[in-house]
Amino acid sequence: MKKHNYSAGPCILPQEVFEKSAQAVLDFNNSGLSILEISHRSKDFVAVMEEARALVLELLGLEGKGYQALFLHGGASLEFLMVPYNLMRENGKAAYLDTGTWANSAIKEAKHFGETLLVGSSKEENYSYIPKDYLIPSDVDYFHCTSNNTIFGTQMKTFPQTNVPLVCDMSSDIFSRKLDFSQFDLIYAGAQKNMGPAGVTLVVVKEEILGKTGRTIPNMLNYQQHIAKESMYNTPPVFPTYVSLLTLQWLKNKGGIAAIEKVNETKAKLLYTEIDRNPLFKGAAAKEDRSFMNATFLLENPAHQETFDALWKAAGISGLNGHRSVGGYRASMYNALPLESVQVLVDVMQDLESKV
């Protein structure tokens, strides 16, 4: 039985992507070679990288606006330090919004490079909401935020107006909703939610913000080097990049971000409506900040846990357990999760209601 995969990441990707990826492992482009054994400098892979970089800018509506898309190693965790390395002046400072675990990790890494200013935090309420009334000083080198908080199930619905570079970790909701992406100066995202498998990281950066810190930066951590080498400064993660391209092509064929946003809204509405209607459950995050990607919810009565767990497992659902920081359940509804899977979960929740 094919699973209803609610994993928070790495997570479900489109079935056709799995099939095409598996084929490329056996024989890539009818070359007689596996994609795992070809040179990254081969014509076929250079074409993959070029198309992937261009498709990112096309899908985000950033073509011709001074942005570069890079497919890098390291995960978002490496970006936590590459961002300050590339954007924070010597003895400079940057403003951070603390909305959860990953925002915190970004702040910790930035402290190695200069002063970090916490402009807002919802830590005292276990990150159950997004701070809103905060001020960004005009003399910081950049402002950093996390658009979606996978663990806590919150999502920024709007982004601040500011005169400093706006940097956003979009690991868990990039390509899921329409935004004016040109309001951001640097976006980064580990691939393993809406874009591809673990092992490759997307960076989209407005070139004009780079090279202004006075720092010397090791080549491997220098965005300008990666841009100059067309995202091939060193051997890139070939297969994860290829799978990302397939996923981006799938998204484009679906109608792009505008089309997937509608599906994501339908899925989120279906589940949150049930969480609010069903007397056995309650949502964990503030309603106005609920994530359309990760719905966190709890049983009103923990005694129902065993029955509920047995029901959803029997229905073929996997990956529904909540993160230990929140407890309860987390339903991650990334782009590739079908509406049908959400309906199965809602049916199980109603089944529990009828049984207890």
Added chain:
Amino acid sequence: MKKHNYSAGPCILPQEVFEKSAQAVLDFNNSGLSILEISHRSKDFVAVMEEARALVLELLGLEGKGYQALFLHGGASLEFLMVPYNLMRENGKAAYLDTGTWANSAIKEAKHFGETLLVGSSKEENYSYIPKDYLIPSDVDYFHCTSNNTIFGTQMKTFPQTNVPLVCDMSSDIFSRKLDFSQFDLIYAGAQKNMGPAGVTLVVVKEEILGKTGRTIPNMLNYQQHIAKESMYNTPPVFPTYVSLLTLQWLKNKGGIAAIEKVNETKAKLLYTEIDRNPLFKGAAAKEDRSFMNATFLLENPAHQETFDALWKAAGISGLNGHRSVGGYRASMYNALPLESVQVLVDVMQDLESKV
């Protein structure tokens, strides 16, 4: 027609690894899920990571000797800076042996962290040999060398005795030959030659050399953090790590490094004997330093190039063109390249001789 893949890297892996990897992309361990969509914290993947780390130490003969194996992001190029970040004291210095392009890149990144001492270089002879009579000062923080130079076709046959930590970039010949691996304090290797696909990097480090610099190190670049988190500090490159495990299992089933070394010696001897015998060809590297992984050779008469190129392409050989720094040809004979492929190349060289 299946190709005879001489690519310098990413390169040929065992056929059974391609088949098992493709299957895992469709359905991993009969879980109903693709390996591309499972959590890295799932029981099945944690088992992959644990087995891969243990198998590395077993194959290298380093079990119980104070070493840790890590599967990290970033390629060897990230190690070029992680090594000095973790091992060079503030205002410290390190000794480097300059044997080619990659050694040079390592030196450049280290300069961001302190003083680099060049103890030997074959740059003036276009890196056609390995410098041998060099001294390593006893007051440096470590000595760094590159065991095999993919581009120039040279290989270190012995390693210096020294009282400082011995660090080696073994990207292109790890797992290919027996060595006393316990003479090294830190070994690193991009996976994409003998170990797996592009996108994962192996680090084998003796724990006692860490934590001695006085530096604060960003978590993502700190070997001690990666050790503490059992190589899962952040989401690891799941699929490249799994393919690496399959390749290491293949090697173990073949009889380990001792067995593959014999095959590699046979392949290298077959090709180098022909290069030396055939009056149309000459080797590019000093004989005593010839790499058993990458044989670089040239036509005595460049006018034969067109005929030779047509012959080897017709024979199903791919990836034989030399790097622009050396010209001519480069036959990369990594672990997974069958002896049969080398025989095909030798036959083509003899065919050329009979035709011109």
